[in-house]
Structure formats: C-alpha cells, structure tokens
Amino acid sequence: MLRFAPSPTGDMHIGNLRVAIFNYLVARQKGEKLLIRIEDTDKERNIEGKDREILDILNLFGIKYDKVVYQSSNFHIHQQMAKQLLEKEKSFVCFCDEEELNFQREKAKKEKRPYRYSGKCENITKEEAQKLIKEKKPFVVRIKKPSENIKFNDEIKGEFEFSPFEVDSFVILRADYTPTYNFACAIDDMIYDISLVIRGEDHLSNTPKQIHIRNSLGYDKEIKYAHLPIILNEEGKKLSKRENHASVRWLLEEGFLPQAIANYLILLGNSFEKEVFTLEEAVKFFDLKKISKAPAKFDMEKLKFLNKEHMKKIENISEYLGYHPRYEELLKIFRDESSTLKEIKEKFDKVFEKSDDKEYEQEREILKKEILEHPLEEEYDDFKKRLMKNTSLKGKKLFMSLRELLINQKHGAEIKDLYKAMKPYLKEIITKR
C-alpha cells in the first residue's frame, strides 16, 4: 500500500498535490492501494474543515484512493508502542523543560555546532523518574538514539547513511501524551503495511528517525523511500504557501483545469515522448526513478500552454462553464484564443455589457441602426456588403466598430466566425450595446 499523508493545517499547495499525484500513479502501476492519512497530531495547528478540502481537491483531480484514516484515531496504539519502548529501555522519560532546551540550543549556536539533545535525562533511574512523575512534573518520552548508522536507499536520490549523532534522541511522545510526527508516521507506515513512501525532500532527514523507530520496535520489513525534489518559485526560492500560484485553490480560481495542473506537475522534473497527457495516460509511462534530482522552478507560461491544450479537449464548453447551450459556438471561439477558463468567461461576460468605448461610438450607432432595421443575411459576405453599401463605412472604422458591436472588443476573432456563431441572438446583443 502507498500513502499520501497531508496535514490539515493549511491550504493544499502544488508541492503536496504533486506528491499525491505521484503516489497515485505509482500505486496504479504497482497495483497497490492508496491510503490517505490525515496527519492531525498537532491539535493546536489543525484547521477545521481542511481535511474535507484536501479530499475534495483529490477527487477533483481524479486521484482515487481506497481508504482515509486520521492519525489521531491511532493515538492509543502510538501510546502503547511508546510504552513498549520504555519497557524495553529503548526510550526514556525526559523532564527537561523549554528553558533548559532553549539554553542548550543557544549554547550550540554559540559554539557553532549543531544542536543535539544533551542526554541529561537518559540515565535517570526508574525510581527517580517515578518520583518526579508522582510530583506531577511534566515529561516527554524520547527514543534513545541508535547504536549504529542507519542506512537506506532512496529510489530517486540513491544511498544515504546517517550517524546516531544525526538521528539523535528525539521526542516521540509529547507532555500531553500525543505522539510527535515522526513517531506517529513511523508506526502508521508500519501498521498499514506501506511498501513505498513517496514524499517531499524536506522529509529526507526524518527518514532515518522513522526507520530507527521501527527498528527499535522490532519491525524488520523494509519500507522503500522516494524523496522528490521540491518546487521553486520563479526567483528560484522555495515556494511559500503564501505565494498565490503555489495554492491549488488559487490556480483553480484563475481558471486552470485540474487535468492541466496535474499534467504540468507530472511533467515538471521529467521528460516524456509527449508533453500533453491525462493523469490516466501518465500511469502508462510515468517512471519514478527518472525524476530529476535537481529542484525545478515553477513556470506559469508552461502551465498556461498546457491549460490551453487541455481546454481544446473540452467537448461541451457551454455546459462546462454553466452557460446556455445557444452560446456554445461563441464560447468555442473565445476558448481558442484564451489560456484560462477565467479569460473565456471574462470575454464572454463582456459581450453582455454596455460598451463604454468612445472612439467608435458614432460608427457603432450607424451600424446598430442599419443592422436592426433589416433582417440578417444567411451569409456573412452578404451582410458585410450591405453594411458597406448602406453605411459607407470601410476599413478599421467598419470592422473594428462592428466587432465592438458584436463582442464589445476591438480585437478578437474574425467577424465572419462571430457572425456565424452569434446570428441567432445577434440583434438581442446589439440592441443593448
């Protein structure tokens, strides 16, 4: 089984979504199930309703999953495991308070060495610990650092080896008895029998910790890992959640199609024979091992290009956008010259607004009168000839003002096509222009 493990603490951003997509693709390729695990161990930071939003986005993108679990519902198991480690003396209770730890951190910084837990509480005797606990002194549980180096092979990045010093004696159970991320994650990956973990590269240094936890519990089945390079913004810095185009919601609101966004995120850091494809097509040729090891910059222009390509594939654009089917042909014209759904909508909505352009105001009035006084010709050429003859307008004055009369835009599609598409309701529009 594979898993996608988001925390319900903020908006879904494209980095998360990419991880979800890759997990989905690989699960499909391997014929394994996909688990969605909501990592809600931090009560303080959980945001009500974010879990639902995440699942909605996954559904929207066509990422099918087999099961959803909340990490918090396994707290009793995590606590039991922590107890087990305590009994086996693979972990210890730690009474160091924030003040003490901050002091150690400051000290490490001053001495220009990385901060590690001092080991202060590691050798407290059981009796002493019992006594302090009875006195209601708050404590956490720390796992003892490993005795040997932790090695693993990353499917994308290759071999890694971490020393016990790097793994450190870290906290697995907080003072309120809830598990920390690494502990809950390591155990849940174990109990749901996860075969491969695909996640962002920011988790690389958590990996030896999680392996160490399972080792300490005596779990010896290997879990494979693949850490994806992160996505950078246009300036080459880490995409922060605050940046608009990092937010999936924002991209959707801007009129990017889910299938285009998915296409882009799969393409980023990859290369395939074809660049425009659907999620389902990608199942056939996606190769996790071929992903570039270097971080990739987000390129809005390429996304726009892909969005345009995917918009062309929409069969029934009026239905898709929720407009009356009589406007299908006109919407198709706008679709072919736009790069987002928002752009199509804006162009379309403008058609129904009153024109406020002064330049061709007079010409528009002349044309309007002429058009409304006579029945419309079947062919555009005949229509055009009549207008030229009866209004004696020509060139820009005729065509630009005519286009404005039709779609409230000086520039745009060929009038011939617009005429054909709009003929059934042309007079209606012009009357209100």
Next chain:
RNA sequence: GUCCCCAUCGUCUAGUGGUCUAGGAUACCGCCCUUUCACGGCGGCGACACGGGUUCGAAUCCCGUUGGGGACGCCA
C-alpha cells in the same frame, strides 16, 4: 554555523566517454496566414557555472571552487 542533496538555452529537460556543430518543449523574435488579436505553419535567438585533473578523446568520470536547495522543534 553543522550535515546532506543538486548544477545543460530565460524556464522544464534529452544526453550515462567518441554518433554533440549539444536535441526537444515552452517563452521570446521574425516571416507566412489574416482588413484586427490570437490559433496555425515556417524560421531564428539561446546552454554544458568555474578551475584543475583522468583519458587519444569529457556535457558525461574524479577533486576543488562558486552558486542554489533541504534538514537541524514537545511543526508536519
């Protein structure tokens, strides 16, 4: 600061010692199409970060420098 990872056109990449005058896509520019704007067609600009090795031969292997990124929480 310490540890780890990475490095080819502006951007995403192909490339695994000779086939590289470095290929594709996108972006940009030009031409064609077009009484406008786009689409489309054709063409153009444009990169192996730097310095040392190894080798008959290096974008490709090794070392260093530089630059970028990640991690260092009772966050995930």
